[in-house]
Amino acid sequence: MAQAELAHGGHEEHQTTTGLSHKKLLMWAFLGSDCMFFGSLIATYLVYKNRSLGGPLPEDVFDILTTSTSTFVLLMSSMSMVLAYSALTRGNMNGFRIWLLSTCIMGATFLGFQVFEFNEFVNHEVHFECSHLEDLTKFERTFADRCDGTVDEVFIEHAGLTPRTNLFGTTFFVLTGFHGGHVTLGVIWLLAMFFYSLRKGGITPAKHEEVDLAALYWHFVDIVWIIIFTVIYLFGVFPGF
């Protein structure tokens, strides 16, 4: 949050008890705290899993292929973050800037996927043919009685999922929304650092810790997403979970 605030001040007293910098410790402690934050949100999601009174449900809206793609992009951004940091410590400033920018771009891409996905869910439509009623999801089956012999297919335009629709919508959007918020904050942080690095002396190999902190945060946010992707998406669509 702030610049190094070594209250010891002075010239010879910069060393700390543990040798780690204050900010590094602060970041680790904060991430520990943030674990509890996401842990509580995920717990809420799991408590309410399969307790929605109506649809749409995960199997109606999730598109594992799309989300796998965005997950892959986010994971790759972690790798490019590692490369950026490594370039910086080796003094390769151009390499650092390139990898940092690509991390930002991948982060933003992930966010784009998320916006797209939210939009898809909100505008979800139910469409099925009356000749294939056996393949319907639980939610779609609630519309099966519209196949009264006079129609060949059923099309329901407004069957979207919003945070108000059901418990699934509530818990899903709030959990992934807060994760998206974390990613957004990370992208802004990394972008700020990118522009800062364009200034002479803004970011130097000697100041690698500033980047290290952002990287720590970025990796944390990625790890949280891996958990969310597994627990919410994969467990949500594959039977048996």
Next chain:
Amino acid sequence: MVDWLWSFSGSKETLGVALRTMSICTPMRKRLVGVLLIALFGMLLLACYPDNPQSTFDATGPVAQSQLDLFWMIFWAALVVFIVVEGVLVYTIIRYRRKSEDYDPPQTHGNTVLEISWTILPAIILAIVAVPTVTTIFDNANSPSLAGEPAIEVEAVGYQWWWEFKYDDPNNPGNEIVTANEMHIPVDTVVNVTLTSPNVLHSFWIPKIAGKVDVVPNNINKLWIKAEETGSFLGQCAEFCGVAHANMRFRVIVESSAEFDAWLASQDEPALEPVDPLAIEGKTIFEGNQAQCWTCHTVSGSAKAQGTVGPNLTHVGSRTHIASGIRVNDQKNLREWIADPDRVKPGNLMAATAKVYTEPTSKLTDAQVSALVRYLQGLK
């Protein structure tokens, strides 16, 4: 054990004898301390005299009794620990009070044997307490009806701020007999109570019969009770549930099996038709469009009065109390209640929502109130 305790300290005479005995056989200073201690102890016990209507010390029935036994067991253990630890504390501060400003006592840093023993000793005491705790938890969770003991089933529903009790209709399976705020049960019989709430949290508690179990929306909780004495036992909602929480009371009326059966049969009957003119007028008002009592209350037998928002009034005249157990059911109280419910039980939803109370133009006249009182009192 409990009875013994009361016989020891329950009356002033025994206390006096105890005090006199103390004063004969001990020297002056110790005597004073002894007198004070006994007086204090006696006062503490008198403080929880079981005559109080919701005292947990007057258990009737196995559930409350098991909870009381457990309480006493832990209480005695705690009392011993209390006396020993506070005693050592007081002794220490008297014995080691500062006598000289210059004296530095030996700087002892600890004593391993001592430290280990005062870790293990409490652990042993707690383990001893834990065993009956766990067995009692399971005993009280599992109704004897699971083991085949005959039982009757009651559903208790918590509303803001009154209780509804539903019984299976013995004459008409699938049908329910509904009453409010007074739960009749037969003596010496297991009663399985199912607790539900369509609104906020409540807690079902009849201190003399059983400890509380919360009533949680979207969760079905169960408790079993068994009363070993006949009589009327007070209960009260114990989980904060809103503005009139303090007045959400109820009664459990324990009666002989025959009385209970007769009561249940009478509750199964449709409401008595009013005969005297005032009561007939009351019924007209009840089912009329000014008062609109019928929109919220059920009077079975009436075609119109089938509301389910408020208590079922089919046999309201036969209940001992009104307004969820806070007032005796007599003419004066019923009158006050109908004329201005908010004064009797502040915050109640009838006063907050019924047109006759919210709109000055629809206000009931004294004559109308009298008619309604007569009608309701006739619903025996």
Next chain:
Amino acid sequence: MTTLGIPIPKRPIHPTGVWDWLTTIDHKKIGVLYGVTAFFLFLTGGVEALWMRVQLMGPEADFVTPEVYNQLFTMHATTMIFLGVMPMGAAFFNFLIPLQIGARDVAFPRLNAFSYWTFLAGALILKFSWFMGGAPNAGWFGYAPITGIEYNPGNGIDFWILSLQVLGIASLAAALNFIVTIINMRAPGMSLMRMPLFTWMSFVTAFLLILAFPVITVALIELMFDRFYGTNFFVTSAGANPLLWQHLFWVFGHPEVYILILPAMGIVSEILPTFSKKPLFGYPVIVLSGVVIGFMGWMVWAHHMFTVGLGPVANSVFAVTTMAIAIPTGVKIFSWIGTMWGGSISFKTPMMFAIGFIALFIIGGLSGVMHSSAASDAQQQDTYFIVAHIHYVLFGGAIFAIFGGIYYWFPKMTGKFLGEKLGQLNFWLMFIGMNVTFFPMHFLGLDGMPRRVYTYSEGMGWDYWNLVATVGSVVLALGVLVFLHNFFKTLISGEEAPGDPWDGRTLEWSIPSPPPHYNFVQIPTVSDIDDWWHRKREDDSSLAPVAGSSEDEHDIHLPDPSYWPLVTAVGLFIGAYGLLYTLNIGTFTGFPLFAIVGGSITLVGITAWSLEPVNEPDSDH
């Protein structure tokens, strides 16, 4: 700093008067701010309590309406816990931890100032609710679904949510700061196992804070979204389970209990050795038991839920874990008595409060064991028996320790002794008042009086003890008034205190009273627990506290004051209200103007803060 070409107002250098207090980042001044604010809020919570005691003095009283009564008990508990005891703990953390570990400030001084101002913002949001359409009315525990918009349409709950969220930010920032400070800023030789007990207990508390607060934050976010945006977290008609709130609340709420009591135990562990002239008996064991309590505090939350129907297995497990937590607590009590045993005990006011703490905490601990037995707790849960228990541990416990701490460290903070005679009177009034108020509540609870009732009928057998409790609360209030009198009298004409007035044992007593702004002229090197005691006994010439010469002072560089923590907190204050008050501008209905203004101020504050260097390069050194 002008690296980005953004014009930044000139930094406050050596401000005076009000600006000094508004921009200070000195941990000692922030500690004083915390202490004074928290004490004032503690008094407001006390007034709320007295109000309730008047209402309950006799049966069927109508001193207040039921609605106001519900607001009173909600505000009383929320105030005492979040605005009274916790920030008073924070006051001690701030003032003492750097002094006890031999540091010149905390790790992040501006973050520290931010914590205070944010705490103040949260406190004001809560307290102003009395004047803005009604205070929250659903209890400090806010059990769903009565907090939902359907059952509680007023704004009281909203103020409660927003206030707790803002307070959560403050606590989180403070806890992170102290964790880093304690880990990273200890003087040479100050190994973890040489740290004063108060610092140790604060350390455990800070970990509990950073791990417990996110849980309540999530619960409050969920409730807030339900109320503001129509989500379904606690909407039972959408299938929600009200027990989710209870679990989240108590997963936070039980560690919270230890957040309140551990610093108090730390304070007592400082006072007892000093006034017994003996080191703490079994220091490693006391430290360990504090850590164990911190861990086990996470395994017992459902003992607040014994009656909600978790089933016999869960109830048994939580009954046993709850009993187990009594063991480390007992170890602490025995060790404290062991500390006094064989000592040379002086009964100065701080010691009286510390001994009072032990005596009363034993009672609270034993009644705690009583309701750890889930089966018998069914008769005690939600009755006055529990009210008695929590007041024995939180009033007899935490508040007594805090008063003891105030008497103990007041000379260090101000250079003046609080009056000893008034102190003794203060103690005895509070001790007697506390017992007369809260002991009868045991009887009331066992006689079937539920909590949170604004009235009770005649003939329940509760009249007498309720009257006694009310009388006791007046005595208690008198005790607090005596303290206030003592406080102001001392400020005006108190006896001067030297640097080491009590023959103390820890580093804060090695420097003058009040401490200079840089604390230590030279960072001490520590070679023992109770290092200062040993230094005094080994070498008499060092008995006088080390005073700084002006030459030394000049070489010490401390961070400069800053406007930005205050600005950031003000932004949060406006922003939180802004979430409630929206404007209708043309086609924009519900335009959150104030939220945007507040958010922008916060953003400006954070940005300027992060661009501001720790020290102004051109300032005067």
